[in-house]
Amino acid sequence: MLYEDAFLQRLETGLRSALPNWRLPSSAPLSLLTISENATYVAEDEANGRRVILRVHRPDYHTRDEIVSELNWISALREDGVVETPRPIPAKDGELLCAFDDSGHRRYVVAFEHMSGKEPDTSDDLVKWYGVLGAINARLHTHSRGWAKPTGFARKNWNFDTIIGSRAHWGDWRDGLGLDAGGRAILERAAALLERQTAAYGSSDDKYGLVHCDMRPANLLVDGDRLGVIDFDDCGTSWFAYDFAASVSFLESEPFIPELMSAWVDGYRDYVPLSREDEATLPMFLMLRRLQLTAWIASHSETPTAQSMGVPYTEGSVALAESYLTKNG
Structure with missing residues (x-):
């Protein structure tokens, strides 16, 4: 039972501290989008209406090198026009991967551009x-x-x-x-x-x-x-x-x-x-x-x-x- 309320509260607090990495105020509207392997949030940039998707990685699943490797492949697929997928957003220092401290544990965070659309379901073709x-x-x-x-x-x-x-x-x-x-x-x-x-x-x-x-x-x-x-x-x-x-x-x-x-x-x-x-x-x-x-x-x-x-x-x-x-x- 990893994603209990207390853990999610800690994640949101830590994530807010990391928002300035992407030029977002720590007070930006932030809402939990999904919980699956990771916890995914959407942040609203009220200054320009921009929406940023932030993925906080599940503890003890992927290593730092594995996450960076995923982002490298996404970038290559985008550059080569293979698939339409959201762009990973680099932080102010140019890095694609950031982290915050959670009671002595590093929680990795990745940001993506928001992509429009809806999930296809059985009512679709x-x-x-x-x-x-x-x-x-x-x-x-x-x-x-x-x-x-x-x-x-x-x-x-x-x-x-x-x-x-x-x-x-x-x-x-x-x-x-x-x-x-x-x-x-x-x-x-x-x-x-x-x-x-x-x-x-x-x-x-x-x-x-x-x-x-x-x-x-x-x-x-x-x-x-x-x-x-x-x-x-x-x-x-x-x-x-x-x-x-x-x-x-x-x-x-x-x-x-x-x-x-x-x-x-x-x-x-x-x-x-x-x-x-x-x-x-x-x-x-x-x-x-x-x-x-x-x-x-x-x-x-x-x-x-x-x-x-x-x-x-x-x-x-x-x-x-x-x-x-x-x-x-």
């Missing part, structure tokens, strides 16, 4: 937007394969072990909320199958590299015909095809998933080839992601997203795993 997203992913993956990473570049590796295995970054899916012995047995079988399948698929350079890893609807902004992408906080090295699984996070059981998958594949192939082997892995990675998020909900139970999902999400994971095992067992 999601099939259309997932076609656009497929093309965005194709451009991003092409850039990833060819980009010369700067010295000291460091991001997390999202492989089987760190997604749902022995070194899982987001906790153990066995702690899933409401998971009983029967459900655990089903998920154990699914996890064992996924371990074999991902090992057989492999992680050669044509399949595995730097990816966004969280292009779900909450991190997309629609404005007219533009689809913007935000929040590269989970970017790291993983399977390129895993980007699709991440894009349907918390939607995995919806009946329209096959349509979104088909649109994503078509959009991807409009830009670069996608092999039949790679396409065939998408359901596998969707199941892998579902187990990862089952763990995330348990380990981040204080967040609004986890609270909105709760025990029913774990139950849905068991049902999805049963179906997956029937088709692939």
Whole structure:
């Protein structure tokens, strides 16, 4: 229960002390936008109407080098016209990363320009937007394969072990909320199958590299015909095809998933080839992601997203795993 009221109050106090780094008065109107892995705020510059998005990083998650590396990749993607995403705002000293003291702990803060738009939802033409997203992913993956990473570049590796295995970054899916012995047995079988399948698929350079890893609807902004992408906080090295699984996070059981998958594949192939082997892995990675998020909900139970999902999400994971095992067992 990290993000309790007392902790959030300390974060706001510390963040106000850091606002002058971006030429904002410490008294600027400041409101909490979202709590997920990090706490994200919006500050209003009353002098000129400017809105600044400020991300206060979760303790003990990313290192300083990892955060700077994320910002370096965002800057490269913007410079090369790969994706429309908000510009990181440098502080007065030119640095992209600032910090404030929280009872002897350094809390890192990053500022971004505000991007207009709204999250696409089921009332929108999601099939259309997932076609656009497929093309965005194709451009991003092409850039990833060819980009010369700067010295000291460091991001997390999202492989089987760190997604749902022995070194899982987001906790153990066995702690899933409401998971009983029967459900655990089903998920154990699914996890064992996924371990074999991902090992057989492999992680050669044509399949595995730097990816966004969280292009779900909450991190997309629609404005007219533009689809913007935000929040590269989970970017790291993983399977390129895993980007699709991440894009349907918390939607995995919806009946329209096959349509979104088909649109994503078509959009991807409009830009670069996608092999039949790679396409065939998408359901596998969707199941892998579902187990990862089952763990995330348990380990981040204080967040609004986890609270909105709760025990029913774990139950849905068991049902999805049963179906997956029937088709692939």
